[in-house]
Amino acid sequence: MSLRIHFSVNGTHKELLVESGETLLEMLRGRLGLTGVKRGCSVGECGACTVLVDGLNVDSCIYLAAWADGREIRTLEGLADGDDLNPVQQAFVDHGAVQCGFCTPGLVMTATAMAEKGIKLTRDEVRRELSGHLCRCTGYQNIMTAVEAVLED
Amino acid sequence: MKTLGKSLKRPDAITKVTGKAKYVADYQVKNMLVGKILRSNIAHGHITKIDVSKAKALPGVVAIISADDVPDIKFQPTGLPIASYPEPGMHADKNILTNYVRFYGDEIAAVAAVDVLTARKALELIEVEYEELPVYLNPQDAMTEGTVEIHPDSKNVLGRNEFTIGETDLAEAFERCDLVREDEFMVNPVQHCQMENHIAYAYMDEKERVVIVTSTQIPHIVRRVTAHALGLTANQVRIIKPYIGGGFGSKTDVCIEAIVASLTLAAGGKPVLIDMEREECMIGTRLRHAIQFKIKTGVNREGRILAKEMISVSNTGAYASHGHDIASKGGGNFFRTYPAELVTHFEGTTAYTNLPPAGAMRAYGIPQVNFAVESHMDDVASALGMDPVVFRKINMIQEGFVDPLKRNMVIENIGLDQCLDKAKDYIGWDKKRKQYSKCQTGDRRRGVGIACFSYGTAVWPYDLEVAGARMKLDPDGTLQLTMGATEIGQGSDTVFCQMASEITGIAYEHVLIEHINDTDHSPFDTGAYASRQCYVSGQAVKKAGLEIRNQILERAEHLSGIKVKDLDIVAGQIVEVNSKRLVISLMDIALKSYCSMELFGVIKSEVQVDVRSTAYAFGASAAEVEVDIKTGRVEILNICNVHDSGTILNPMLAKGQVHGGMSMSLGLGLSEVMLFNDKGKPLNNNLLDYKLPTIMDTPDFGVEFVETYEPTGPFGNKALGEPPAISPAAAVRNAILQATGVRVNQTPMNPQSLFERFTLEGLI
Ligand code: FES
Ligand code: FES
Numbered sequence: 001m002s003l004r005i006h007f008s009v010n011g012t013h014k015e016l017l018v019e020s021g022e023t024l025l026e027m028l029r030g031r032l033g034l035t036g037v038k039r040g041c042s043v044g045e046c047g048a049c050t051v052l053v054d055g056l057n058v059d060s061c062i063y064l065a066a067w068a069d070g071r072e073i074r075t076l077e078g079l080a081d082g083d084d085l086n087p088v089q090q091a092f093v094d095h096g097a098v099q100c101g102f103c104t105p106g107l108v109m110t111a112t113a114m115a116e117k118g119i120k121l122t123r124d125e126v127r128r129e130l131s132g133h134l135c136r137c138t139g140y141q142n143i144m145t146a147v148e149a150v151l152e153d
Numbered sequence: 154m155k156t157l158g159k160s161l162k163r164p165d166a167i168t169k170v171t172g173k174a175k176y177v178a179d180y181q182v183k184n185m186l187v188g189k190i191l192r193s194n195i196a197h198g199h200i201t202k203i204d205v206s207k208a209k210a211l212p213g214v215v216a217i218i219s220a221d222d223v224p225d226i227k228f229q230p231t232g233l234p235i236a237s238y239p240e241p242g243m244h245a246d247k248n249i250l251t252n253y254v255r256f257y258g259d260e261i262a263a264v265a266a267v268d269v270l271t272a273r274k275a276l277e278l279i280e281v282e283y284e285e286l287p288v289y290l291n292p293q294d295a296m297t298e299g300t301v302e303i304h305p306d307s308k309n310v311l312g313r314n315e316f317t318i319g320e321t322d323l324a325e326a327f328e329r330c331d332l333v334r335e336d337e338f339m340v341n342p343v344q345h346c347q348m349e350n351h352i353a354y355a356y357m358d359e360k361e362r363v364v365i366v367t368s369t370q371i372p373h374i375v376r377r378v379t380a381h382a383l384g385l386t387a388n389q390v391r392i393i394k395p396y397i398g399g400g401f402g403s404k405t406d407v408c409i410e411a412i413v414a415s416l417t418l419a420a421g422g423k424p425v426l427i428d429m430e431r432e433e434c435m436i437g438t439r440l441r442h443a444i445q446f447k448i449k450t451g452v453n454r455e456g457r458i459l460a461k462e463m464i465s466v467s468n469t470g471a472y473a474s475h476g477h478d479i480a481s482k483g484g485g486n487f488f489r490t491y492p493a494e495l496v497t498h499f500e501g502t503t504a505y506t507n508l509p510p511a512g513a514m515r516a517y518g519i520p521q522v523n524f525a526v527e528s529h530m531d532d533v534a535s536a537l538g539m540d541p542v543v544f545r546k547i548n549m550i551q552e553g554f555v556d557p558l559k560r561n562m563v564i565e566n567i568g569l570d571q572c573l574d575k576a577k578d579y580i581g582w583d584k585k586r587k588q589y590s591k592c593q594t595g596d597r598r599r600g601v602g603i604a605c606f607s608y609g610t611a612v613w614p615y616d617l618e619v620a621g622a623r624m625k626l627d628p629d630g631t632l633q634l635t636m637g638a639t640e641i642g643q644g645s646d647t648v649f650c651q652m653a654s655e656i657t658g659i660a661y662e663h664v665l666i667e668h669i670n671d672t673d674h675s676p677f678d679t680g681a682y683a684s685r686q687c688y689v690s691g692q693a694v695k696k697a698g699l700e701i702r703n704q705i706l707e708r709a710e711h712l713s714g715i716k717v718k719d720l721d722i723v724a725g726q727i728v729e730v731n732s733k734r735l736v737i738s739l740m741d742i743a744l745k746s747y748c749s750m751e752l753f754g755v756i757k758s759e760v761q762v763d764v765r766s767t768a769y770a771f772g773a774s775a776a777e778v779e780v781d782i783k784t785g786r787v788e789i790l791n792i793c794n795v796h797d798s799g800t801i802l803n804p805m806l807a808k809g810q811v812h813g814g815m816s817m818s819l820g821l822g823l824s825e826v827m828l829f830n831d832k833g834k835p836l837n838n839n840l841l842d843y844k845l846p847t848i849m850d851t852p853d854f855g856v857e858f859v860e861t862y863e864p865t866g867p868f869g870n871k872a873l874g875e876p877p878a879i880s881p882a883a884a885v886r887n888a889i890l891q892a893t894g895v896r897v898n899q900t901p902m903n904p905q906s907l908f909e910r911f912t913l914e915g916l917i
Contacts, residue, residue, distance in 0.1 A: 035179035036172020038398070040348045041431040045840035048348060076172035089170040093162055096805040099813065100642025101169030102348035102398030108170055131849045134840060136346050136399055137642050139816030140848040142809055 005069035009034070010078025018065040024058075025049045027065035028075060036076035036105050040134070047133035050106035051075045057110040059132070076105040079112060087153065088112045091146040099137035107133050111147045121151060156654040156661050157868055160805035163647040165396070165640070165668060174396045174668075177352045177368050178428055185354060186215055188416045188427040189272040190409075191262040191279055192437060193254040196507040196833025197303070198285040200252045200261060208264065208278035213271035216419035217279070219262040223249040223415050228382040230407040231475050231512065232374035232679055244311065244473030246304050249382055249411045254283065255303050255471035256509045257833045258436040265416045265425045288833045292445070292466045292504030303471065303505040311469050311503040312477025318488060318557055319460075319496030326460035326495040330451030334533050338525035339899040342443040342468070343825040344838075345514055346845050349398020350434040355413040357422030363390050363414045368397040370404040370641050371680030372670045382411040383418070390414070394670040400641045401817070402513035405682045406474055408438045435838035439512030440827055442479055442503075443468040446525035448487075450533050456547045462498040463487045465522070470508035477503040478615075479511075479518035485558045486522050489769075490607045491530070491548040507833045513682060515814065516875035519608060520821055520882065524900060527604035527883030531890060540586070541603055541887065542577055546570065550607065559767065560614050568797025568859040569771035573605055575795040575857050580775035589891055596782050599790070602887025604880040605773045610872035611685035611764065618685065618764040621676025622693035624653065624701045626756040628747045630725060630740035631663040632701070637678025638690035639670055643874050644806040645686040649694050651803060652687075652868065656698030657705070658722025659739065676759060684770070684872030687802060691867040692762045700758035708742050708752055768863045768871040772796040774815075774884035780892045782916050785907030787823060787889060793855030794877055800869035801858050807873055811856045814877025820846045822882025826901050844903070 001020040008014065009032060018027055025042075028034040028051065037060060040046035044062040051060045052074040053067075079086040085093065088111045098104050107130065114121070114129055121129065126147055135143065168174040205217045227245040250260050262279055266272035289295035295309040303309055317323065327333050353367035363385070369375050372392040380390040397404065409427050416425040429437065444467045451460040467480035484499035534544035554564040577583070585601045593599070611618050623635040634653050640646040646666045654661040667675075678690055706717040709727045713720075713736045720736060721728055727736045745752040777791040794811050801807045824844035828836040837843045862869040882900065889907075890896055895914050899906065911917045 029178075030181075033181060034172070035175070035181070038176075038349075039178065039428075040350070040398075041840050043431075043839070043841075045431070046348065076170070080171050085167070085170060089167075092170050093166040096160070096163075096809045098163065098166040098169050099644065099809060100348065100397065100399040101165070101174055102176065102642075104169050105172055127848050131847055134346075134348065134845055134847065136348055136401070136817070136845070137813045138809060139812030139814075139846075139854055140851045141812040141854055144848070144853075 003066050005066060007068045007071050007073055009073045010075060020066060022065040024051065024060040024063040024065050024068055028060060034075045034077050038102055038105050040102065047106040048103055050109045052109055052113055055113060055116065057113045076108060079108070086112060087150045088115055091150045095142050095146040095149060097138060097142040097146040103133055103135040107143055111150065114147065115150050123148065126151065154655060156651045157802045160803055161647065161651060161661055163644055164650060164666065165646060176349060176396045176398055177354065177366055180366060182354065182424045184424065186265040186267060186420060186423055186425045187269050187272045188263060188265050188413055188425040189276055190260050190412060190427065191276045192258040192433070193261055194257065195254060195283050195285055196257040196288045198254050198283040200254065200281060201284050202282040203262065204280040205262065208275040211271065211275050211278060213267040214264060214275045215267065215423065216265040216416055217262065217275065218250065218415055218419050220248060220250045220252040222419065224384040226382055226384055228378055229473060230378060231405060232371050244476045246473050249415055256507050257835060258509060259471065260412060263412050263416055265420045288507045290506055290508060290829060290833055292468050292502070292506060295504050295506045303507065307505060309505045311473050311505055313502045314477065314481050315500040316484065317496060317498045319493065321495040323460060323462065323496055323498050327451045330459050331454045332536055333449065333451040334536050335447065335449040336529045336532055337898060338446040338528060340444050340521040340524050341826045341900050342440040342508065342511065343821050344435050344440050344827055344843065345401040345403035347399030347401055347403060350429040350431055351404065351408050351438050352428045353409050353413045354424055354426035355417040356424035357417060363417065364393065365390065365410050365414055366393045366395065367410050368404060369394050370400045370639055370682060372639065372672055373637065373677055374679060375407055375410050376672045378407045379410045379414055383414055392672045394639060396668060397641050400681065401515045402682065403439045405513045406439055431840060432838050435843065436509045436835045439474060440470065440509055441514040442511040442518060442521065444480065444518070444521040446522065448525060448529045450529065452533060452537060456537055456539050456544050458491055458493045458548045459495045461493045464500045467501065467503040468506050468508060468511065469503050470506055470510040472510040474510045474512035483518045483522035486519050486607065487526055488558065489556065490550055490605065492550055492554065508829065515817060515878045516608065517683065519606070520818060520879050523604065523606050523879045524883045524886065527880060528886050528898060531887040532896060542573060542582060545573060545605055549605065564769055566861040566863050567771060568861045569605060569607070571859040572771055572773040572795040572797050575859060576603060576773040576775035576793055579793040579855050579857065580777055580791060582775065585777060593892065597779050598782060598892040599777065599779045600888040600891030601775065601777045602884045602891060603773060603775045604883035604887060606771065606876065606879040608770045608872055608876045608879060610688045610768045610770060612683050613765055613767050618689045619761060620678045620690035620693040621761045622690070622697040623676050623759040624697045624757060626701065626705065626743045626746065628744050630743040631665055632657060632659045634664055634666045635675060636666065636690060637670065637676040638686045639681040640668060641681045643810060644803065647806060648687055648802050652691055652694040653698050656695055657702045660725050663725060677761065684874040684876065687870050688768065688866050688872065689764045691870065692764055693760055695867040696760045696762055697758045700760065701756060704756045705739065705742055708746065709736055712737060766865040768799065768865050770796065770798045770872040770876050772876055772880065774880040776881065776884040776888045778885060778888040778892060780889055782893065782911055785904035785911060787885065787902060789852040789885065792852055792881060793857065794881065795857045795859060796873065796876060797859045797861050798873040798876065799861055799863035799866050799871040801860055802868060802870055808856045810873055811877040812854050814875070815854045815881045816846050816851055817878045818881035819885065822885050822900055822902055824850065824901050824903050
């Protein structure tokens with residue numbers, strides 16, 4: 001079954017016909033070419049596919065495209081303003097939080113959601129907020145440093 | 154050093170945080186077919202019937218292949234050992250698809266269809282009947298007399314080697330010791346779990362060549378191996394490697410390239426993509442070898458090791474992959490770090506079993522042997538009543554050590570002693586060791602532990618070590634650098650740019666590196682493994698850089714009349730050395746090299762190097778833990794790694810490597826293990842049941858360096874990529890020993906296994 005949905009992605013309004021079983025991940029990558037969204041498992045285990053839906057970080061691989069109807073989606077591609085990276089992106093670059101970069105899109109999205117809430121968090125709380133993301137390269141250390149640097153500002 | 158030694162930012166970080174970096178899945182090729190592999194659902198047996206007719210009839214299925222449709226050629230999927238080139242490899246035991254299933258998940262057929270659902274449906278419609286054979290999951294069972302041979306004439310032994318170094322007879326040497334101790338250890342299999350699963354797509358180009366875009370660490374080797382497997386010449390295959398999402402050794406094998414190429418050949422050259430699922434990737438690629446160790450050490454009263462012996466049995470699973478090399482490398486490592494005064498004996502065996510194939514994984518078998526040896530070192534020290542640090546210091550390798558296993562090379566520049574001191578200070582060893590040695594009785598007990606390691610850089614003298622680099626000065630004065638070496642996340646491209654800048658004097662920001670490797674265009678280089686890139690490929694950068702620099706200065710001499718030796722390149726300007734006076738800008742020279750009547754001649758260099766040396770990296774880990782006796786949970790209170798990797802070329806990136814390696818070692822030590830039932834069926838091949846360290850499990854890591862200068866390295870550097878993954882697990886094991894008095898000789902030391910041990914030992 002196909003469904004017509006209306007939503008915005010990175011600030012642009014879209015209207016699309018999607019399949020009822022299609023995931024948001026498939027729609028973003030396949031139909032909209034937003035390949036910054038990564039797929040590491042397809043079942044909600046790794047967090048690589050994280051995007052923001054109405055400001056909330058969700059695993060787009062286990063979120064139906066149809067549920068995006070009427071919502072505001074944000075992906076990695078929409079964060080920078082021209083050449084100006086958003087603070088989280090900049091912090092990831094500055095603190096060496098990027099290695100292979102495959103987990104990076106998801107982590108940057110979650111950290112952006114955290115930063116935009118503007119709430120002060122303890123180190124343990126930061127860990128908890130990021131705990132839905134797996135990274136095999138960094139041992140998470142520079143990611144923690146980058147996120148904490150943003151939250152402190 | 155001007156550029157090297159600084160924490161410069163990665164040029165690829167911006168493309169990665171903005172989503173512009175393209176990985177294999179991000180190339181959206183029109184009309185790409187979806188390839189899926191049919192994997193066996195038994196671990197050992199013959200296929201008696203395979204019927205693809207129903208699957209073939211399904212609308213949307215474009216091609217189906219099984220063993221009879223691919224060349225009957227056996228190949229070895231790895232680059233190593235390459236010494237046998239152009240032979241197919243010492244252990245060519247793999248077909249692209251098989252009629253004889255050797256592990257649960259073996260590749261028996263493949264489908265190309267218009268979409269994922271059709272491809273999946275087609276797999277379901279393929280009818281397979283098996284004649285099942287007994288399943289062997291451990292080497293002892295597989296090597297028992299009279300068992301079925303997984304590979305013909307193998308007796309299920311892939312390789313065996315032994316050596317004795319020292320004049321004294323082993324038994325006699327042990328008799329001369331004041332104390333002899335024997336221990337057994339078991340390191341269980343883990344998986345790489347790089348975040349990007351294996352993925353590749355293939356098509357035929359207009360010249361009917363097979364082009365494969367793949368996530369690999371070794372593009373040039375993939376070309377050779379895949380061509381061989383397909384019965385083609387190397388030139389008929391082209392490999393392109395874009396950004397890749399980690400590898401850690403799992404992508405130093407040809408896992409899917411030959412299958413996806415076969416599918417495009419069967420589909421008339423149409424593009425076909427195989428994008429593995431996580432569940433599939435965790436069993437259908439490679440594991441880290443499970444290895445059992447028996448170690449015996451004899452010491453005199455002063456704590457000097459007189460004789461030692463290690464017998465190891467490694468489980469390679471269904472196919473050879475890297476062969477026996479991984480187990481045999483462990484033997485050398487055992488011999489070298491703490492040389493015995495009289496004699497060292499090693500016997501290593503690698504067995505075939507019906508587990509998924511094991512291959513290279515970060516530090517190539519050394520994390521396994523290190524867990525065993527460093528644990529055993531603590532056990533011997535405690536039998537002697539000696540401090541583990543002191544015991545190590547008495548026995549550790551000293552400068553001037555002559556290594557008979559490495560063509561009698563002399564090992565110099567050993568920073569191990571300083572590493573151990575730093576690690577000890579970091580953890581507060583003297584105070585805490587004393588404090589925790591008081592009898593602890595509560596539910597939560599603490600301890601500190603230590604472990605050292607040594608690790609060789611690159612693979613010489615066992616194989617050729619070659620690398621290539623190309624540089625070109627563009628009209629705007631920027632330098633274009635093309636490497637055959639592969640960036641896989643570790644940051645080598647960044648450091649190559651730093652090296653190029655250092656040598657040429659061209660600003661770091663003006664060195665642009667090509668991130669994509671393409672066997673049609675990239676210089677020959679064997680790729681990313683064995684912590685070789687900065688050491689081996691770095692020499693190619695250095696050589697090419699010197700040539701470029703010379704060419705630039707010769708032009709400047711021609712223009713200015715000032716001799717080359719009196720000129721220098723500083724931040725994009727050619728200056729006179731003494732007066733620092735500007736002679737001409739680099740941009741001027743560059744532009745003239747493209748269009749001046751007088752000075753035409755593009756400034757470029759292309760070099761190949763072959764490096765006939767190796768260098769040893771060293772280091773130590775120290776850990777402080779708190780063990781919850783009732784639950785078996787281990788909390789890391791503090792942990793550090795101290796590395797002697799020669800010169801540190803980019804501290805920020807180097808620390809990043811250390812963090813990731815430490816996390817990987819803690820995974821191996823504390824939580825990760827691939828589980829199978831008695832039929833060889835995987836039980837936890839997903840990221841939920843397989844306990845990859847999460848951010849919640851991961852402590853803060855202390856990282857320090859002891860910078861020695863390694864004269865054989867291009868800039869004084871030696872291995873850094875793999876070493877961090879070696880010693881933390883053993884340091885934690887030894888800390889658990891101090892905290893609880895229990896010797897845990899098996900990984901993972903997870904709550905379940907510790908709970909069982911503590912119950913057995915009467916602690917609970
Ligand atoms: S791909 Fe969505 S959580 Fe892994
Ligand atoms: S940077 Fe590679 S998985 Fe996180």
